[in-house]
Amino acid sequence: MDQENTLKLNQVFGMEQAESPRRSEPLEETVVGLYATMRPSLLGYAYQIVGSTGEAEDLVQIAFLKLFDQLSRKAQILNVRSWLYRVIHNLAIDHIRRKGIHEVAVAEWLAHRSLQETTRTAEDDLIQQQRIAQSLEVLNERERYCLTLRAEGLSYQEIGEVLGISHKAVSVYLSRGLKKFEVRDAKRA
Amino acid sequence: MPNVPNRSPLVPPHLSDAQLAAYQDGEMPRTEFEAACRHVESCWTCRSRLGVMQESIDRFLQARKKLLPETAAFAENRVEQFRQRLMRHSAESEEAQASLGERMAFAFRQFLVAVGEHRKAALAGALAACLLVVMFTDVLNTRVSADSVLNRAQSYELRHLPSRGQVSRIAVRIERIDHKSGAHRQLGTIVEVRDSETPITYWNVDSGAGSFGRTVNGNLAGLTDVMLRAVLQGQPSDAPVIQYLDQQQWLPDISINGFRRLVAARGSSEVSARKAGDVFELSYPFATGHSSGIAEARLLVNVSDYAPASLSILTSAEEAQEYRFTRISTTTEPRAVEMAHLTLPPDVADLSSQRSSESSLPSLPARRVTPLGYADTQATVEEVEVAEALHRVDACLGEEVYLFPMSDGSLLVQGLVDNPVRRDAIRQSLRSVNGPLKVEIYVPRELKNGSELYNPPDRFAEDASGPTEGAVPAALAELSSASMPLHDRIFKHLARSGASSDDTEKEVAIFSSEVVTHARQTFLHAWALKKLDREFSPQRIAGLPPSAIRQLEKIRQDHQNWIANLAQRQAEMLSDIADLPVAASMTEAAGHADSDALLRLAREQNDLVRSLFTTSQQAPDANASLSRLITVLHRMGS
Numbered sequence: 058m059d060q061e062n063t064l065k066l067n068q069v070f071g072m073e074q075a076e077s078p079r080r081s082e083p084l085e086e087t088v089v090g091l092y093a094t095m096r097p098s099l100l101g102y103a104y105q106i107v108g109s110t111g112e113a114e115d116l117v118q119i120a121f122l123k124l125f126d127q128l129s130r131k132a133q134i135l136n137v138r139s140w141l142y143r144v145i146h147n148l149a150i151d152h153i154r155r156k157g158i159h160e161v162a163v164a165e166w167l168a169h170r171s172l173q174e175t176t177r178t179a180e181d182d183l184i185q186q187q188r189i190a191q192s193l194e195v196l197n198e199r200e201r202y203c204l205t206l207r208a209e210g211l212s213y214q215e216i217g218e219v220l221g222i223s224h225k226a227v228s229v230y231l232s233r234g235l236k237k238f239e240v241r242d243a244k245r246a
Numbered sequence: 247m248p249n250v251p252n253r254s255p256l257v258p259p260h261l262s263d264a265q266l267a268a269y270q271d272g273e274m275p276r277t278e279f280e281a282a283c284r285h286v287e288s289c290w291t292c293r294s295r296l297g298v299m300q301e302s303i304d305r306f307l308q309a310r311k312k313l314l315p316e317t318a319a320f321a322e323n324r325v326e327q328f329r330q331r332l333m334r335h336s337a338e339s340e341e342a343q344a345s346l347g348e349r350m351a352f353a354f355r356q357f358l359v360a361v362g363e364h365r366k367a368a369l370a371g372a373l374a375a376c377l378l379v380v381m382f383t384d385v386l387n388t389r390v391s392a393d394s395v396l397n398r399a400q401s402y403e404l405r406h407l408p409s410r411g412q413v414s415r416i417a418v419r420i421e422r423i424d425h426k427s428g429a430h431r432q433l434g435t436i437v438e439v440r441d442s443e444t445p446i447t448y449w450n451v452d453s454g455a456g457s458f459g460r461t462v463n464g465n466l467a468g469l470t471d472v473m474l475r476a477v478l479q480g481q482p483s484d485a486p487v488i489q490y491l492d493q494q495q496w497l498p499d500i501s502i503n504g505f506r507r508l509v510a511a512r513g514s515s516e517v518s519a520r521k522a523g524d525v526f527e528l529s530y531p532f533a534t535g536h537s538s539g540i541a542e543a544r545l546l547v548n549v550s551d552y553a554p555a556s557l558s559i560l561t562s563a564e565e566a567q568e569y570r571f572t573r574i575s576t577t578t579e580p581r582a583v584e585m586a587h588l589t590l591p592p593d594v595a596d597l598s599s600q601r602s603s604e605s606s607l608p609s610l611p612a613r614r615v616t617p618l619g620y621a622d623t624q625a626t627v628e629e630v631e632v633a634e635a636l637h638r639v640d641a642c643l644g645e646e647v648y649l650f651p652m653s654d655g656s657l658l659v660q661g662l663v664d665n666p667v668r669r670d671a672i673r674q675s676l677r678s679v680n681g682p683l684k685v686e687i688y689v690p691r692e693l694k695n696g697s698e699l700y701n702p703p704d705r706f707a708e709d710a711s712g713p714t715e716g717a718v719p720a721a722l723a724e725l726s727s728a729s730m731p732l733h734d735r736i737f738k739h740l741a742r743s744g745a746s747s748d749d750t751e752k753e754v755a756i757f758s759s760e761v762v763t764h765a766r767q768t769f770l771h772a773w774a775l776k777k778l779d780r781e782f783s784p785q786r787i788a789g790l791p792p793s794a795i796r797q798l799e800k801i802r803q804d805h806q807n808w809i810a811n812l813a814q815r816q817a818e819m820l821s822d823i824a825d826l827p828v829a830a831s832m833t834e835a836a837g838h839a840d841s842d843a844l845l846r847l848a849r850e851q852n853d854l855v856r857s858l859f860t861t862s863q864q865a866p867d868a869n870a871s872l873s874r875l876i877t878v879l880h881r882m883g884s
Contacts, residue, residue, distance in 0.1 A: 085332050093325045101314045110315045118328050122335050129339070208307055213273040225264070228273065232263035239302040 088125045092118075095138070098209045099145055105205050106149035116152065120144040139215035142206065146219055200234035203227055261285060261292050270299055392519035392528045396545075398552040400502040406553075408442040408578055415439050417575045418498050420477050425566040434477040435574070438499045442581060453477045468653060470497055483539070483565055490538030491559075493624055495655065500545075500554045500573045508559075509543050511624065511789040512536060524549050537624070537788045539565060617650035617658065617700050625786040628657055628681035630794040633781065635675040637801050642777065643770040647672065647687065649781065650703050656682035660700055663687055703781075730758065731868045732823065732858050739823045758859040761819055765855035768812040768882065772848030775805040776841040809844060813851070813882035820879070824872045844882065851878045 096117060103113035120141050127134060134140050196204070199220065206216045213227040222230075261269060261282055268274045269282045286292050361368040408414040420433045434453030441447070450459045451473050458476070462469055471492040478484045496508045513533030520527055528545040532538070544558040556572040632649050633642070636659070641647045645668075647661030659676060663669050669687045676685055688699070733754060740753045782798050790798075854875040858868065 085329070085336055088332060089325065089329045092328050093321075096321070096324065096328075104315050113315075114324065118331060121328065122332060125332060125336065126339065129336075204306065205310070207271070208310055213268070213271065224273070228264040228268040231271075232267040235267065235299055235302045235306070236263055238306055239298060 084125065084128055088121055088128070091124070091137070092121045095141065099141060102142060102205055102209055103145050103149050105201075106146070107152055112152065113149075116145055116148045119148060136215065136218065139211065139218040142209075142211065142215070142219040146202070195237050196234050199230045200237070203230040204234045204238075207231055260289060261295075266292065266295055266299060270296060270303070390519045390521055390526055392517045392530075395519055395526045395528060395547050395552070396502055396506070399547045399554050402552040403502055403554070406576070406578075408440055408581075410442050411581050412442050412578050413439050413581050414442075415575070415577045415579060416499050416573060418500060419572045419574045420498065421570045421572070422478070423568040423570060425568060436473060436477065436498050438497070449473065451476050468492065470495070473498065478569075483561070483567065486537065486539045487559065487561065487569070489622065490540065498571050500557050500571055502554060505543070505545050505554075505557060508557075512540070512543070513789055521549060525555055526552075533788075537785055616653045617703060618653055620651070620703055620781060620783070620786060623651040623786070624789050625782050625794075626651075626657075626681075627791065627794045628679060628683065630782070630790065630797050631679040631681075632657060632659060632676065632683065633778065634797055634801060635679055636672065637774075637804070639671050639675045641672050641675075642774040643767070644773065646699075648700075648702050650700060652684075654682075656684060658684045658686065658700075660686040661688070662693065662699065663689060665689055730859060732758075732872065735823050735868070757819070761816060762855055762859050764812045764816045764819075765852045768809055768816070769848040769852040771805045771808040771812070772841070772845045772882075775802060775809070776845045778802060778805070779841045806844075809848065810883050813879040816851070816855075817876055817879040817883055820872060820876050824869075824876060847878050847882050851875055851882065854878070 099117045099120070100110075100113050103116045104110060107113050107116065123144055124134075124137070124141060199222070202220055203216055206219060207213075211219065213224050216222075216227045217224050220227075265274070265278075265282060269279065269286070272279075274282060286296065406414070416438045418436045418438070420436065422431050422433055423429070424431075434451065437450040437452070439448040439450075446461060448459065448461050449469070451457060453476055460469065460472070469492075471488055474484070474488045474491065478488070490511075491508065494507045494511060496504050509530040509532075512530060513536055514531055516531050518529045526547045526549060528547065530543045530545075532540045532542060539561050540559055541562045542558075542560045544560065546555045546557070547553070548555050553576070554573060556570060558571070559569040561567045629649060629651065636642050636647060636649070641661075641663075645661060645663055647659060647663065650658040650660060652658050657679075659672075661672075663672065666689055669689060672687055673685055676683065693699070736754045736757055737750055740757060741750045778798070778801060787795060787798065854871050858871055858875065
């Protein structure tokens, strides 16, 4: 099976997988390999939306299970990375909507991180972190998602695919987000 | 770029924040990127802004890194956990797919095996399924059974009868369509209000001539005639149609029972029905040349609920008229006090007259049932039975016993007989008649002034001098031999050697009496035959079944046989005294005479016999009269 899928995946990534040693691996192993590679960045993105490590882990795994199902059905996925981010984004949004924590997710996340870090962070670091957290709070959803995805290394094109917006809109959201962050930061400073 | 003012129109504008971000990330299109490069190289402000933006990005990334969870910890465990989860998921998917496929394959194999084993049953099942689909989805249903549609429409009517405490109001629009000229004319509206508590209906007719109301309690005779004449405004061509509708007691309420009555006497069993869009169209052709002039009755019934929608009566091709009755509304409303009062049983005729707003409009006939003329009615099987019963006891031979078709559809046998015995005999004979029949037979002492008796039902009895008029019963004939013209000739013929003169006179009297009686009976049979023809004219018997027509023919033949036999008997008796050979006279016999000719001949022979064999002030030419009489008798005897 899956020689074809493996080839497609390699083409999609266009990276080291281009000469993949897993060409003859079963699809399950290919997907597990992808999971191991992409888990940190995907987990970070999911965590930023849902505010919980356990739930973010679960969402990422579900996204990979869906990827497995799609590849099993010989579905063609042009860009696996943006596809995974999009699936995770949608799963996370659904999750917080179901839980009714849409607006408070970031605040919880920030508060949770602050408490965790309090005991072992220097006072200056704590102050800086709080500044960043407060700056992030003024970002709207789109700006926050764009900045986060850009930070994960996605191109404008991929960010647009994940969020369903245009290339131009991505640059606008990014610049606005950075501007707010810059202004807030400057004021704090 | 609100924060960075442009320096001069000659200098390229600064990059916007979005362009700056795209420039920073290398996400600019090539041409735009090259221009941006040139600008940034020459623009200190933009280079400065790029630096600020880069610092912001660096700080954001650094801070975010601190905010993110530690993903490296237990990474191996997480990957292994995911592998196991994926394996389980993969196994479940395969199992689900396999089980689904297997189940379907197994079921299909079982089906094929079953079909193979029970091929006929499977075929029958498939056919039954197709039939069910066709039956319940009306997929192919363009032809329908008229009877079933009528029955369902009747069920609809029964379901929609006004419930207790309510009245139903049905409005029917009447139109006349001339298919020759295409003229379409709305004539009026008839509203029927049915009561739930009583059998009374209230009718309101609204036409170009005005409006009037009628309250009817059961007896519908004449109602259609009155209403339709008012609405149709008396076109000559309408008369036979209206007469037929009234005779069938059809009412313009588009009811199914009424429609059944309408087509009951159409003289044809042909019927067709089809589905045309939203309606079933039931077509009932009338017999060609039907006396009413109607060619077809057509009923439209809604497909959705089987409610009768409209009814069309089409006349023959020459007239090409269509009378269309369309039910424009059917409502149910509370039985208001006014309505209840209107429908109170007593003396509804008074109420109806109060409701009439136009005195010039036709009024209903009197509530009393009245006799109808033969010209206005159609013969019924019951009438034939009555005629046969009267014929059986010879009540048709000159007795004043008449059959009257009545306005309520019943029959009345009314007359005057000599004595109660005779009356009982007639009554006994009439007991075999089915249907609504009333018998009123009087003896002379029961009559006060004769107003109890109706005039005979048609002009015939008035025009033709009846058998009793001027007639002298044979038993009462004065046979004074002294003045009877043929006395001597008869005496001579009957005189035998050895017989006394008195005995011969007695034989002359018996002979004369017999001739007069035969002449009288001949005339009575001819009169009865003519009366039968008038009573059952071809127009009146058009709707009769063949059995009734055969019965009439039998009566007619009976009279003709009697006339022939009696005439022959007389001719033989008279030939003896006239010394004329029968055969020679028979050569003068004419062909078969109709009832009119027979009656004329019978009257003539009766008059001749009376002049020759009874006393007379003016003695006729005996030889000429006798010769003529024998000739007439021979003609009748043929």
